[in-house]
Amino acid sequence: MQRELAKTYNPKNIEGKLYKKWLDNKYFHAEVDRSKKPFTIVIPPPNITGQLHMGHALDNTIQDILIRFKRMQGYNALWQPGTDHASIATEVKIIEKLKEEGIEKQDISREEFLERAWQWKDEYGGKITEQLMKLGSSCDWDRERFTMDDGCNHAVNKVFVKLYNEGHIYKGSRIINWCPICHTSISDAEVEHEEQEGYFWHIKYPIAGENGYVEIATTRPETMLGDTAVAVHPDDERYKHLIGKNVILPIVNKEIPVVADAYVDKEFGTGVVKITPAHDPNDYEVGKRHNLPEVNIMNDDATINANGGKFEGMDRYKARKAIVEELKKQGLLVKAEHHSHNVGIHDRCHTTIEPMIKPQWFVKMDELIKPAVEAVKSGEIELIPDRFEKIYFNWTDNIRDWCISRQLWWGHRIPAYYCYNCGEIIVSEEEPSRCNVCGSTDFKQDEDTLDTWFSSALWPFSTLGWPEMTEDLDYFYPTDVLVTGYDIIFFWVIRMIFSGYAHMGKKPFGKVLFHGLVRDSEGRKMSKSLGNGVDPLEVIDKYGADALRFSLITGNSPGNDMRFYWEKVEASRNFANKVWNASRFIMMNLEKADIHEDIDNELLTQADRWILAKSNNLVKEATDNLEDFELGVAAQKIYDFIWEEFCDWYIEMVKPRLYNSEDNSKAAALWTLRTVLTNSLKLLHPYMPFVTEEIFCTLQEMTEIKERDSIVISSWPAYNPEWEYTKDMESIELIKEAVKNIRNVRSEMNVSPGRKATVIVVSGNERIREIFTESKVFLATLSYAGEVIVQNDKSGISEDAVSMVIPGAQIYIPFADLVDIDKEIERLTKEKERLEGELKRVNGMLSNPNFISKAPESKIAEEKAKLEKYSDMMKQVMERLKSLE
RNA sequence: GGAGCCAUAGCUCAGCUGGGAUGAGCGUUCGCUUGACGUGCGAAAGGUCAUGGGUUCGAAUCCCUUUGGCUCCACCA
Numbered sequence: 001m002q003r004e005l006a007k008t009y010n011p012k013n014i015e016g017k018l019y020k021k022w023l024d025n026k027y028f029h030a031e032v033d034r035s036k037k038p039f040t041i042v043i044p045p046p047n048i049t050g051q052l053h054m055g056h057a058l059d060n061t062i063q064d065i066l067i068r069f070k071r072m073q074g075y076n077a078l079w080q081p082g083t084d085h086a087s088i089a090t091e092v093k094i095i096e097k098l099k100e101e102g103i104e105k106q107d108i109s110r111e112e113f114l115e116r117a118w119q120w121k122d123e124y125g126g127k128i129t130e131q132l133m134k135l136g137s138s139c140d141w142d143r144e145r146f147t148m149d150d151g152c153n154h155a156v157n158k159v160f161v162k163l164y165n166e167g168h169i170y171k172g173s174r175i176i177n178w179c180p181i182c183h184t185s186i187s188d189a190e191v192e193h194e195e196q197e198g199y200f201w202h203i204k205y206p207i208a209g210e211n212g213y214v215e216i217a218t219t220r221p222e223t224m225l226g227d228t229a230v231a232v233h234p235d236d237e238r239y240k241h242l243i244g245k246n247v248i249l250p251i252v253n254k255e256i257p258v259v260a261d262a263y264v265d266k267e268f269g270t271g272v273v274k275i276t277p278a279h280d281p282n283d284y285e286v287g288k289r290h291n292l293p294e295v296n297i298m299n300d301d302a303t304i305n306a307n308g309g310k311f312e313g314m315d316r317y318k319a320r321k322a323i324v325e326e327l328k329k330q331g332l333l334v335k336a337e338h339h340s341h342n343v344g345i346h347d348r349c350h351t352t353i354e355p356m357i358k359p360q361w362f363v364k365m366d367e368l369i370k371p372a373v374e375a376v377k378s379g380e381i382e383l384i385p386d387r388f389e390k391i392y393f394n395w396t397d398n399i400r401d402w403c404i405s406r407q408l409w410w411g412h413r414i415p416a417y418y419c420y421n422c423g424e425i426i427v428s429e430e431e432p433s434r435c436n437v438c439g440s441t442d443f444k445q446d447e448d449t450l451d452t453w454f455s456s457a458l459w460p461f462s463t464l465g466w467p468e469m470t471e472d473l474d475y476f477y478p479t480d481v482l483v484t485g486y487d488i489i490f491f492w493v494i495r496m497i498f499s500g501y502a503h504m505g506k507k508p509f510g511k512v513l514f515h516g517l518v519r520d521s522e523g524r525k526m527s528k529s530l531g532n533g534v535d536p537l538e539v540i541d542k543y544g545a546d547a548l549r550f551s552l553i554t555g556n557s558p559g560n561d562m563r564f565y566w567e568k569v570e571a572s573r574n575f576a577n578k579v580w581n582a583s584r585f586i587m588m589n590l591e592k593a594d595i596h597e598d599i600d601n602e603l604l605t606q607a608d609r610w611i612l613a614k615s616n617n618l619v620k621e622a623t624d625n626l627e628d629f630e631l632g633v634a635a636q637k638i639y640d641f642i643w644e645e646f647c648d649w650y651i652e653m654v655k656p657r658l659y660n661s662e663d664n665s666k667a668a669a670l671w672t673l674r675t676v677l678t679n680s681l682k683l684l685h686p687y688m689p690f691v692t693e694e695i696f697c698t699l700q701e702m703t704e705i706k707e708r709d710s711i712v713i714s715s716w717p718a719y720n721p722e723w724e725y726t727k728d729m730e731s732i733e734l735i736k737e738a739v740k741n742i743r744n745v746r747s748e749m750n751v752s753p754g755r756k757a758t759v760i761v762v763s764g765n766e767r768i769r770e771i772f773t774e775s776k777v778f779l780a781t782l783s784y785a786g787e788v789i790v791q792n793d794k795s796g797i798s799e800d801a802v803s804m805v806i807p808g809a810q811i812y813i814p815f816a817d818l819v820d821i822d823k824e825i826e827r828l829t830k831e832k833e834r835l836e837g838e839l840k841r842v843n844g845m846l847s848n849p850n851f852i853s854k855a856p857e858s859k860i861a862e863e864k865a866k867l868e869k870y871s872d873m874m875k876q877v878m879e880r881l882k883s884l885e
Numbered sequence: 886g887g888a889g890c891c892a893u894a895g896c897u898c899a900g901c902u903g904g905g906a907u908g909a910g911c912g913u914u915c916g917c918u919u920g921a922c923g924u925g926c927g928a929a930a931g932g933u934c935a936u937g938g939g940u941u942c943g944a945a946u947c948c949c950u951u952u953g954g955c956u957c958c959a960c961c962a
Contacts, residue, residue: 008924193959200962218962231962265961273962282960341961387889394888394958486957521897523955555898555909560890561955563897567911574924585921636899636909651921659920740928747916747928784919784927841905850942859904859943866905 009580011544030078039075047086052131054518082145087411155462180302200339208246217269234260371501411449457495460508516561546688547573742783764809
């Protein structure tokens with residue numbers, strides 16, 4: 001860039017180059033350094049199947065802002081990156097790819113399949129990390145991990161064995177959620193509920209040995225093939241006499257008992273429920289309580305099996321139709337009512353779940369969850385915003401055992417071995433050499449793999465070296481903050497928390513910062529099926545990473561969803577360009593000057609001290625906001641400061657000083673410009689890393705005032721008490737007020753500012769005269785005046801001049817022939833009315849004895865000052881009005 | 886059936902540890918080749934902060950009610 005600066009900021013020329021520089025210099029790399037405090041974030045590992053989407057862009061921008069902020073503050077900042085093997089998602093992709101080659105999964109061996117999966121990982125798994133780099137993410141890539149790398153694999157096996165030995169993991173035949181398409185069990189968290197329209201079929205079950213029958217209502221008639229009882233409520237007078245008797249299960253023609261169970265709702269349906277323990281979780285519980293047989297009627301693909309007699313081989317929905325027909329034929333179908341009900345579907349493939357009884361591995365949650373509950377209750381782990389605590393506790397309070405086995409090949413294979421000879425189960429990290437029961441040496445490892453989340457639950461410590469007690473682990477753990485969407489609180493956040501306590505004895509992180517979803521401009525979820533997703537890379541390509549990042553952060557608050565707008569990105573791009581151009585202007589002037597690092601405070605003008613104070617305030621506020629995770633608020637303040645205070649006011653004020661070689665305050669202006677710009681760039685850097693780095697470096701080269709080679713490792717601006725905002729800086733606010741008034745009048749009077757030399761006369765007391773005399777030059781520039789005259793009375797001012805009132809001063813523009821007296825009276829009357837309103841409000845407050853006695857003194861003083869100010873202005877306006885009449 | 890969130894300018898949203906809505910971006914209107922920037926500059930219009938009540942000297946902000954959207958959890962066959 002240097003000397004010849006482009007008129008507009010072009011991110012494309014710069015982003016790649018700078019990111020490479022950062023990597024080459026290892027600015028993102030963190031090593032244990034006991035002299036510094038660590039600040040650690042572990043990345044939510046994106047799936048290797050993933051393409052960067054807006055959710056990632058938001059999530060990672062937030063993390064990057066926090067990490068860059070802390071790094072500049074002097075922390076040893078580690079952002080630990082990595083990717084997730086995403087067992088089911090990836091396996092589906094591999095199967096799809098095989099299909100394209102005409103190969104079915106079952107046609108190849110497990111080994112061959114895994115080989116292909118690893119190939120796939122090598123080919124596509126790095127894509128997402130490259131995309132994260134494009135965003136500017138300052139991850140320590142030297143430490144990149146993968147949930148299935150050796151270290152993580154070791155950690156997973158260790159945890160499995162440990163939990164098994166402690167009795168927290170068990171294998172059992174229980175009812176689980178089965179996906180007939182993916183051919184695997186899934187956990188409760190992976191089941192989504194969807195309301196579907198269906199029927200409520202009323203069926204007669206004849207009473208054995210009697211003439212009557214009971215009427216049963218069901219939404220899934222096909223499951224009757226597996227009915228092993230009928231249940232009624234124990235207190236239901238209608239059916240009390242049937243308890244203990246048998247009914248005849250139609251079609252199957254089998255006698256099944258009538259049992260009494262409080263689970264039955266008397267009010268719902270007919271008050272009689274068919275019990276199918278093998279295909280319904282509630283019925284399963286009822287079956288356990290009454291020792292009912294469990295009849296599985298389905299194959300893994302949800303077709304009816306041999307237990308279904310003549311319906312064998314039919315798909316579950318076909319069987320449903322056929323069975324309804326059959327019942328109709330037999331005169332046992334009473335009616336079919338329309339009925340909508342919730343159906344469980346698999347969150348990955350949207351197939352309706354089939355509850356099945358299968359031997360699976362489970363984590364017992366009741367004990368493990370306790371420290372995780374306690375941690376959030378006690379505040380040891382803070383959820384931001386805290387309303388997510390309710391959601392958290394709602395889950396922990398109703399927690400059920402976690403089904404962790406999956407009938408998949410891609411994933412961590414369960415470290416359980418079965419003795420070929422006696423069937424003994426041995427859980428161990430390594431394949432056992434001989435059976436401790438029968439002495440056999442032949443073993444078969446469990447075919448199943450673990451739920452993906454089993455390994456991601458260990459992520460905060462497995463990535464730092466666990467199970468080895470490494471220096472890294474000792475130093476960087478517990479991590480500081482976890483940034484994630486609220487949608488994976490159950491899948492991931494809770495499981496990391498309980499795992500941290502279970503295996504490290506410590507929390508995994510101190511804070512969890514939740515963000516919302518990025519929706520499309522109409523508020524819909526971005527999804528593949530809708531085709532409404534916006535590709536962050538396209539946005540970066542068009543507007544730059546800084547613009548994307550900034551637009552994702554401004555104007556939204558933790559935990560709330562947001563909408564994506566191209567217009568917003570454009571506005572952010574414009575801001576980057578504004579910063580670029582302001583810098584370009586400053587550098588153009590610095591180029592010609594000799595500038596030093598320090599300056600004699602005596603040389604600073606009112607305006608200089610004013611902007612330094614404003615900048616100083618911004619440092620304090622933005623820092624506080626960032627500490628409190630109010631990233632959007634801080635961004636807004638930085639934006640406003642740079643654009644309005646710095647560019648629109650200060651730079652404009654300073655221009656005459658820069659253009660006048662005689663002006664002896666030029667050096668002070670340049671020094672102030674450079675200082676405020678540098679601080680602003682630093683504050684903005686976490687949000688807009690690229691443009692700020694480019695300018696920072698050029699600025700250093702130019703002035704030969706060198707802090708660091710990169711803004712990335714420069715120090716965060718500190719609040720400087722010397723630059724505190726003091727009362728006399730209000731003089732600049734006064735000038736601003738005057739300028740605004742003059743511009744307003746000109747605009748209203750349609751006096752084009754085009755170089756029309758006007759005279760502006762200011763009158764007021766000594767202080768006012770002093771202030772305006774010092775600021776004469778830039779007042780003239782900002783209000784497009786040819787000359788500013790400061791005097792202590794109205795002498796020489798023509799009656800038809802336009803007049804304005806600001807606190808303590810009167811300003812006149814003797815437009816002479818341009819002025820319409822009636823219009824002027826109208827304008828002043830409007831001002832009078834405005835002031836009347838203000839006075840009414842202030843007087844109202846101050847005349848309220850309750851306010852005087854109860855409000856804090858500072859507030860009262862504030863209002864009294866306003867009263868004085870407005871009264872004074874009012875007096876002047878009235879005087880002027882009188883003189884015009 | 887529980888629980889949460891949202892309702893502020895035409896649009897999208899900030900603000901909410903109580904103290905004048907000088908809110909922001911976009912849009913609209915008017916005026917500007919002002920020696921950094923038209924991805925810009927200046928000016929303006931536009932809001933009874935969803936409803937009703939309460940607490941308070943004072944409420945967009947805290948509490949409750951109602952209405953209208955959204956979301957999560959939950960086994961009603």
